[in-house]
Amino acid sequence: MKEEVVIGLEIHIQLMTKAKIFCHCSTDYIGKEPNTNTCPVCLGLPGSLPVLNKKVLEFAVRTSVALNCKINQVSRFHRKNYFYPDLPKAYQISQYDTPLGINGYMEISLSESKEKRKIRITRVHIEEDAGKLVHEGDITSSSYSLADYNRCGIPLAEIVTEPDFRSPEEAQIFLVKLRSIVQHLGVCDGNMEEGSMRCDANISLRDAKTGALGTKVEIKNINSFKAVKKALQFEVDRQKRLLAEGEKIIQETRHWNESKFITISMRSKEEAHDYRYFPEPDLLPLKVDLKMVDKIRKNLPELPEARRKRFIKDYQIPEYDAEILTSSKSLGDYYERAASLYTDKKVLSNWIMGELLHNLNEEKKEIEYSPISSESLVGMLNLMDKGVISGKMAKDVFEKMFKTGKEASQIVKESGVTQITDENELIKIVDKVINENPKSVDDYNQGKEKALNYLVGQVMRHTKGRAKPDFVFAAIKQRIKKL
Amino acid sequence: MTLNQLTAHEVVDSIKKKKITACEVMQDIFNQIDKVDNLIKAFLVINREEALKQAKKIDTKVKNGEELPPLAGVAVAIKDIITTQGTETTCGSKILKGFIPPYNATVINRLKEAGAIIIGKTNMDEFAMGSSTENSAFGPTHNPWDLERVPGGSSGGSAAAVAADETFVALGTDTGGSIRQPASFCGMVGLKPTYGRVSRYGLVAYASSLDQIGPITKDVTDCALMMNAISGHDNMDSTSVNLEIPDYLKSCQAGIKDLKIGVPKEYFIEGIDPEIKDALYRALKIFEKLGAKVEEVSLPHTEYSLPTYYLIATAEASSNLARYDGVQYGYRAEEYEDLSSMYQKTRSEGFGSEVKRRIMLGTYALSSGYYDAYYLKAQKVRTLIKEGFDKAFTKYDILVTPVSPTPAFKMNEKVSDPLTMYLSDIYTSPINLAGLPAISINCGYSKNNLPIGLQIIGKHFSEETILRAAFNFEQNNDVGKRKPLIKPAKYKEAAE
Numbered sequence: 001m002k003e004e005v006v007i008g009l010e011i012h013i014q015l016m017t018k019a020k021i022f023c024h025c026s027t028d029y030i031g032k033e034p035n036t037n038t039c040p041v042c043l044g045l046p047g048s049l050p051v052l053n054k055k056v057l058e059f060a061v062r063t064s065v066a067l068n069c070k071i072n073q074v075s076r077f078h079r080k081n082y083f084y085p086d087l088p089k090a091y092q093i094s095q096y097d098t099p100l101g102i103n104g105y106m107e108i109s110l111s112e113s114k115e116k117r118k119i120r121i122t123r124v125h126i127e128e129d130a131g132k133l134v135h136e137g138d139i140t141s142s143s144y145s146l147a148d149y150n151r152c153g154i155p156l157a158e159i160v161t162e163p164d165f166r167s168p169e170e171a172q173i174f175l176v177k178l179r180s181i182v183q184h185l186g187v188c189d190g191n192m193e194e195g196s197m198r199c200d201a202n203i204s205l206r207d208a209k210t211g212a213l214g215t216k217v218e219i220k221n222i223n224s225f226k227a228v229k230k231a232l233q234f235e236v237d238r239q240k241r242l243l244a245e246g247e248k249i250i251q252e253t254r255h256w257n258e259s260k261f262i263t264i265s266m267r268s269k270e271e272a273h274d275y276r277y278f279p280e281p282d283l284l285p286l287k288v289d290l291k292m293v294d295k296i297r298k299n300l301p302e303l304p305e306a307r308r309k310r311f312i313k314d315y316q317i318p319e320y321d322a323e324i325l326t327s328s329k330s331l332g333d334y335y336e337r338a339a340s341l342y343t344d345k346k347v348l349s350n351w352i353m354g355e356l357l358h359n360l361n362e363e364k365k366e367i368e369y370s371p372i373s374s375e376s377l378v379g380m381l382n383l384m385d386k387g388v389i390s391g392k393m394a395k396d397v398f399e400k401m402f403k404t405g406k407e408a409s410q411i412v413k414e415s416g417v418t419q420i421t422d423e424n425e426l427i428k429i430v431d432k433v434i435n436e437n438p439k440s441v442d443d444y445n446q447g448k449e450k451a452l453n454y455l456v457g458q459v460m461r462h463t464k465g466r467a468k469p470d471f472v473f474a475a476i477k478q479r480i481k482k483l
Numbered sequence: 484m485t486l487n488q489l490t491a492h493e494v495v496d497s498i499k500k501k502k503i504t505a506c507e508v509m510q511d512i513f514n515q516i517d518k519v520d521n522l523i524k525a526f527l528v529i530n531r532e533e534a535l536k537q538a539k540k541i542d543t544k545v546k547n548g549e550e551l552p553p554l555a556g557v558a559v560a561i562k563d564i565i566t567t568q569g570t571e572t573t574c575g576s577k578i579l580k581g582f583i584p585p586y587n588a589t590v591i592n593r594l595k596e597a598g599a600i601i602i603g604k605t606n607m608d609e610f611a612m613g614s615s616t617e618n619s620a621f622g623p624t625h626n627p628w629d630l631e632r633v634p635g636g637s638s639g640g641s642a643a644a645v646a647a648d649e650t651f652v653a654l655g656t657d658t659g660g661s662i663r664q665p666a667s668f669c670g671m672v673g674l675k676p677t678y679g680r681v682s683r684y685g686l687v688a689y690a691s692s693l694d695q696i697g698p699i700t701k702d703v704t705d706c707a708l709m710m711n712a713i714s715g716h717d718n719m720d721s722t723s724v725n726l727e728i729p730d731y732l733k734s735c736q737a738g739i740k741d742l743k744i745g746v747p748k749e750y751f752i753e754g755i756d757p758e759i760k761d762a763l764y765r766a767l768k769i770f771e772k773l774g775a776k777v778e779e780v781s782l783p784h785t786e787y788s789l790p791t792y793y794l795i796a797t798a799e800a801s802s803n804l805a806r807y808d809g810v811q812y813g814y815r816a817e818e819y820e821d822l823s824s825m826y827q828k829t830r831s832e833g834f835g836s837e838v839k840r841r842i843m844l845g846t847y848a849l850s851s852g853y854y855d856a857y858y859l860k861a862q863k864v865r866t867l868i869k870e871g872f873d874k875a876f877t878k879y880d881i882l883v884t885p886v887s888p889t890p891a892f893k894m895n896e897k898v899s900d901p902l903t904m905y906l907s908d909i910y911t912s913p914i915n916l917a918g919l920p921a922i923s924i925n926c927g928y929s930k931n932n933l934p935i936g937l938q939i940i941g942k943h944f945s946e947e948t949i950l951r952a953a954f955n956f957e958q959n960n961d962v963g964k965r966k967p968l969i970k971p972a973k974y975k976e977a978a979e
Contacts (some may be wrong), residue, residue: 040584040585040586043811044806044811045584045585045586045811045812046566046572046574046579046582046584046687046688046806047565047566047572047584047586047588047684047685047686047687047688048586048684048685049683049684049719049720049721050721051718051719051720051721052721079802081801081802081805081849083805083808083826085808085810085822088806088810088811089805089806090802090805090806090808091802091805147810147811274850274851276801276802276846276849276850276851276854277849278798278799278802278849278854278858281690281691281692281722281799282688282691282721282722283721283722284721284722
């Protein structure tokens with residue numbers, strides 16, 4: 001049997017409203033002393049009642065509209081009942097049969113074939129986040145757990161896709177684009193590592209010929225963009241292997257183990273929760289004013305798709321560059337800030353996509369935390385253009401800037417290493433190299449172009465790379481001619 | 484006569500006129516509590532010191548000639564299901580023993596602003612589940628009219644405290660009749676406001692779509708006074724309605740000539756005590772004498788009210804009570820092996836049997852595969868019941884019915900038979916399903932000198948109409964007002 005991969009995603013994004021979803025506590029909870037960012041409402045104390053923060057609705061509508069969803073004019077909150085110590089009411093206020101947004105889609109372009117794919121969005125709904133349990137050591141061996149409720153009541157939007165992905169790569173491309181969209185919308189910072197964006201996936205294999213669906217497995221705890229592809233690929237391989245061995249795939253929930261790079265079974269279908277959903281009696285049905293939706297739609301900020309097109313048009317950079325530069329809001333902002341200060345937009349994008357992203361990736365840093373600002377990068381490029389440093393030197397200077405956070409000019413000043421701009425001095429060195437390498441000169445005269453490169457290299461060696469290569473190149477040719 | 488025997492409006496009046504002081508009032512209140520509460524057992528917590536402190540403040544205000552708030556010096560007892568900052572709130576349950584809320588319910592703040600003095604927390608059926616106050620984890624409350632009988636429930640402690648002159652007024656909560664039935668068993672006035680009229684913030688939820696806080700008082704004027712203080716929109720409760728609140732004291736003053744009264748025939752079921760029936764018919768004559776028009780009306784879905792109520796209430800309860808898991812506050816089992824055994828032991832040991840029964844019922848009704856047949860169907864019937872009332876109210880201003888099929892029953896009589904106990908709510912639960920306001924007032928006494936109650940049901944947010952009808956009836960009721968004679972001797976004899 002030839003199998004086809006079928007993947008659907010469920011993504012939770014934390015909405016960046018100032019206050020929590022049902023109380024006035026702040027959403028700025030990371031790093032706070034445990035259980036200090038709480039009140040009777042988000043602690044679910046007896047007698048407390050939820051009141052919806054209207055901003056949450058606005059943010060969720062913005063998200064739904066950007067994902068081309070239809071907005072239900074009346075949606076409802078439901079209670080999802082289950083026992084767990086991080087859930088102080090023992091139910092999560094969520095949406096069930098009437099979510100806020102339905103039937104949307106997002107287009108992604110596949111990296112190799114450039115083929116465009118429409119991924120259908122089943123629904124977008126609002127719910128509250130739970131707290132966090134802190135275990136002594138490992139969850140399986142810990143003798144106790146501590147509960148921190150600071151995260152309780154952080155507003156979430158859950159985005160559910162149809163099972164439209166045919167490979168782990170597609171799911172990853174979707175996720176990267178979704179992150180960029182929610183960042184551009186200003187509704188979520190999209191930080192998977194910190195948990196402000198979380199992803200669960202449903203995976204099954206289906207018979208490519210008959211289309212018969214396979215058993216689906218849910219993968220939880222995928223908490224980085226890199227893990228998405230790895231976890232999904234692991235699961236695809238696992239299922240394929242099982243089928244090849246004639247085994248059956250069990251419907252279950254599996255946990256992605258980030259350190260071991262495997263998925264581990266959490267619970268089977270038989271152990272699945274019965275959440276006993278029912279309409280939340282403490283909240284009124286959620287009515288959405290169509291005028292508000294229209295207003296939000298009209299005032300949507302520029303989204304990555306449009307920004308990408310604008311980059312291609314305004315900055316005359318290749319589509320590939322534009323795609324990468326708009327893959328996160330901050331990266332796009334970084335580029336645009338630099339582009340406003342520097343004429344050669346392509347050189348800029350080369351440096352950002354090359355040196356900068358490379359260095360950031362090495363240190364697992366987001367562009368927001370880049371030690372080199374757009375302005376500093378442009379400062380360095382200006383030094384290069386003025387010939388103070390060569391392209392090769394620039395790379396070293398860049399590394400130093402990245403490590404120290406200093407400006408290029410300062411680094412150049414401190415090391416005293418600048419490009420030799422005095423042409424007479426350079427000519428002297430050129431003449432010296434020509435005198436010392438008569439064989440190469442002969443070779444060149446006999447038409448061996450490579451010999452010229454060798455001579456240039458020698459000049460660079462003498463100058464410790466401080467010579468302007470263009471000038472040296474021209475000077476050698478000229479001096480040989482004059483011989 | 485001691486001051487605790489006065490009504491709230493008499494107390495406020497006399498304090499304003501400097502005939503008495505708030506401190507004197509509190510003295511008499513606490514004297515009475517000391518004297519009778521060992522027999523009645525209405526209170527779980529008594530705030531003596533704090534109450535006296537508040538009384539002194541009021542007396543200082545009087546001395547300084549400051550304007551007094553409308554409930555100045557009025558002792559209020561609070562059902563222990565309403566949160567009070569710094570004072571233990573147990574809901575009559577072992578599972579909440581020791582829980583001290585860090586916040587006040589909205590009604591508590593409103594009462595305090597109105598000058599009322601919170602004297603203590605009253606006993607109740609655990610989590611308001613019951614009709615006799617026998618389901619309290621801290622022992623039952625006794626009916627002041629006959630200590631061998633129940634005070635009704637679940638707000639039995641509140642009703643008994645008012646009837647025994649241990650307080651002037653009390654707050655109760657009503658999910659299926661829990662204010663009106665004990666008020667009638669104890670011969671007091673009890674009002675369940677329209678759903679949304681009084682904030683539920685700080686009311687520990689039993690069934691969120693049915694629960695309402697309301698007053699239990701000695702007369703209708705006090706009831707109006709209390710409603711003035713506690714009604715109105717609250718930003719902390721999404722289901723509280725933003726409508727202007729009339730002055731209920733004023734609304735009592737008008738007459739009831741031409742008021743159209745419907746009497747639902749389905750409420751005169753088999754098993755209704757003839758004394759209750761007689762008392763009601765006599766009462767209807769008084770209404771007619773006052774110029775009201777009385778007619779029979781049909782509420783066709785009445786017979787489904789009780790099963791509908793017990794499905795919806797228990798379903799919501801199963802979710803509302805899930806938070807008592809031993810994690811954050813309240814009781815936690817002492818020995819357990821892992822998380823799930825901690826949950827199981829804590830809840831098995833912490834909850835009483837009626838609460839467990841209702842959690843099981845409700846869990847079942849919401850379970851996958853049963854939801855449509857039970858919970859969803861119950862919601863549909865609820866809509867039909869509501870529509871039945873709406874239709875009746877196109878023709879009638881108020882509906883008059885009994886409160887309970889019998890007067891107060893004996894303790895232990897129904898404990899072993901939950902279904903018979905559930906019948907106590909037969910006339911009251913439909914009103915909660917429809918979200919309507921209803922008041923229970925005394926309309927007479929049985930041969931055994933037990934109070935009999937009358938229920939007046941109004942349209943949504945028409946508290947002024949039912950208060951007006953109740954006030955007119957109270958002023959013209961020829962039966963006369965009696966006070967219970969609390970007889971410890973008889974009780975002791977019986978106990979022996």
